Structure formats: structure tokens, C-alpha cells
Amino acid sequence: MWYYEKKLQYPVRVRECNPRLAKYLIEQYGGADGELSAALRYLNQRYTIPNKVVGLLNDIGTEEFAHLEMIATMVYKLTKDATPEQMKAAGLATHYANHDNALFYHNSAGNPWTATYIASKGDPIADIYEDIAAEEKARATYQWIINLSDDPELNDSLKFLREREIIHSQRFREAAQILIDEKDQKQFF
Amino acid sequence: MHQTNTKYFYPYISPFDPCPPIVRKSYSTPPQLYMGFQPPNLAQFQTAKEALYCGTLWPAFHDPYPPKEGREDN
Numbered sequence: 358m359w360y361y362e363k364k365l366q367y368p369v370r371v372r373e374c375n376p377r378l379a380k381y382l383i384e385q386y387g388g389a390d391g392e393l394s395a396a397l398r399y400l401n402q403r404y405t406i407p408n409k410v411v412g413l414l415n416d417i418g419t420e421e422f423a424h425l426e427m428i429a430t431m432v433y434k435l436t437k438d439a440t441p442e443q444m445k446a447a448g449l450a451t452h453y454a455n456h457d458n459a460l461f462y463h464n465s466a467g468n469p470w471t472a473t474y475i476a477s478k479g480d481p482i483a484d485i486y487e488d489i490a491a492e493e494k495a496r497a498t499y500q501w502i503i504n505l506s507d508d509p510e511l512n513d514s515l516k517f518l519r520e521r522e523i524i525h526s527q528r529f530r531e532a533a534q535i536l537i538d539e540k541d542q543k544q545f546f
Numbered sequence: 547m548h549q550t551n552t553k554y555f556y557p558y559i560s561p562f563d564p565c566p567p568i569v570r571k572s573y574s575t576p577p578q579l580y581m582g583f584q585p586p587n588l589a590q591f592q593t594a595k596e597a598l599y600c601g602t603l604w605p606a607f608h609d610p611y612p613p614k615e616g617r618e619d620n
Contacts, residue, residue: 367598367601376581401552403579444615496574496576496602500574500612501612503611503612504617514603516598516611517598517599517600517601518601519601519611520602520608520609523577523578523602523607523609524601524602524607525580526576527577527581527584527607528577529579530578530582531583531584534582534583
């Protein structure tokens with residue numbers, strides 16, 4: 358079970374109403390390499406991974422939900438009071454027609470989230486390597502969004518999230534090594 | 547080992563390229579690619595505020611983006 362702390366992992370400040378930026382950011386909400394995919398991927402894989410790395414998948418999967426919440430806050434703030442005209446000008450008329458200003462789990466091209474974005478092969482090495490790749494892809498996605506964004510306060514939060522992907526990748530790399538190393542042998546550094 | 551967290555490369559530029567060429571391009575190679583297992587007692591930031599701001603407890607893992615030397619040059 359989870360305990361919920363009623364605050365964000367890192368503050369989210371948005372300088373101005375900017376639905377176009379929200380359109381790009383939604384990639385990290387309901388996209389293939391987004392936070393929803395990450396959370397569900399890790400929390401699902403943890404059942405069949407060797408004991409030593411279950412806790413890691415549990416912790417990172419949980420943190421991904423905290424990131425999802427930050428992305429949701431950004432998208433919400435960027436579109437909160439956007440008029441239908443502003444949504445249309447940002448290329449979000451098709452979103453507005455279906456959802457008004459509500460959030461939805463789809464990517465920046467409007468494709469709905471699908472479970473095919475995540476994998477669980479049941480092979481620990483295959484799964485952990487998939488997770489490392491997922492973290493690097495999410496890191497790259499944050500880079501491209503930072504390159505597109507001109508909101509310095511929003512970029513501050515995005516840089517935090519990018520750094521977290523780096524740390525997660527590091528931990529998955531260590532997990533892979535734990536699974537690869539011969540058991541019961543002395544470690545020499 | 548000296549490590550850089552941005553690598554630069556110079557793609558071929560054709561005289562018939564339709565867009566103005568970007569001479570120097572870059573890609574990220576953040577610290578986790580070089581660390582291996584995190585060594586014990588790795589130095590931490592002095593204050594929790596710095597650590598929160600950087601998104602990590604350890605300066606060795608901090609990778610500023612966009613890179614200081616720039617992302618690409620025309």
C-alpha cells in the first residue's frame with residue numbers, strides 16, 4: 358500500500374498560460390517513454406524480478422508516480438484558463454473537442470496511452486536492460502522538451518526531472534550488475 | 547578518468563543541403579555512464595537545498611542541461 362504526501366516532489370511554477378507547451382509536455386504524461394509508462398512498467402515487473410532488486414523497482418516505480426503528478430500539474434497550469442481560441446491556436450482543437458481542458462493519457466500527437474508501451478519479459482536481464490533504455494529515452498525526451506520550452510521556471514522543474522532519470526538509470530545499471538555478478542564471491546574494488 | 551558529459555561531432559555538410567547547416571552537433575553522455583557501482587561515502591552536497599535544486603544528493607551525478615558549451619553551433 359502507499360501513503361500519500363499532499364505535496365509535489367519538486368515545486369512546479371508556470372509563468373504564463375501556454376497550451377502549446379502543454380501539447381509537448383503531454384508526451385511525458387501519456388507517451389511511450391512517459392512517467393505513466395515508467396511507473397506501470399516497474400511496479401509490474403517487480404513481482405517476477407529476483408528478490409535483491411524488487412525494492413529498487415518498487416521505489417523507482419513509486420517515484421515515477423510523483424513525477425507523473427508534477428507533469429499533470431504543469432499541463433493543468435499551462436492550459437487552466439485557456440480559451441477555445443487559444444487551444445485551437447496551439448493545435449489542441451481536436452483535444453478540446455473531446456476533453457475540454459481536461460488532461461488525458463495520450464502523447465503529444467494525440468495517440469492514447471497503450472499497454473504495448475511497456476514490457477515484462479519475465480527475464481530479469483531483459484527487463485532491467487529495458488528499464489535502463491526507458492530511463493535514457495525519458496531523459497532524452499526531457500532534453501527535447503527543454504529545447505522547445507521558453508519558460509525558465511518550468512524548465513527548472515524539467516531539469517530536476519531529467520536529473521532524476523539519470524539517477525534512476527544509475528540504479529538500474531547497478532541492479533543489472535547485481536544480477537550479473539557471481540554470487541558469494543568476494544568483491545574487489 | 548577524465549569524463550565529459552557532452553560529446554560533439556561534425557556531420558558532413560553537402561553544398562546541396564536545403565537548410566543552413568548546423569556545423570557542430572552534440573549528444574549527452576551523463577555521469578551514470580561512467581560511474582559503475584556508486585563508491586561508498588561519495589561526497590554529498592553541503593545543503594539539502596542544493597541537493598533538491600540539482601535533483602540528486604551527489605554532485606558527481608549532477609549533469610546540467612543544456613550544456614554550458616552549448617548544444618550546437620552554426
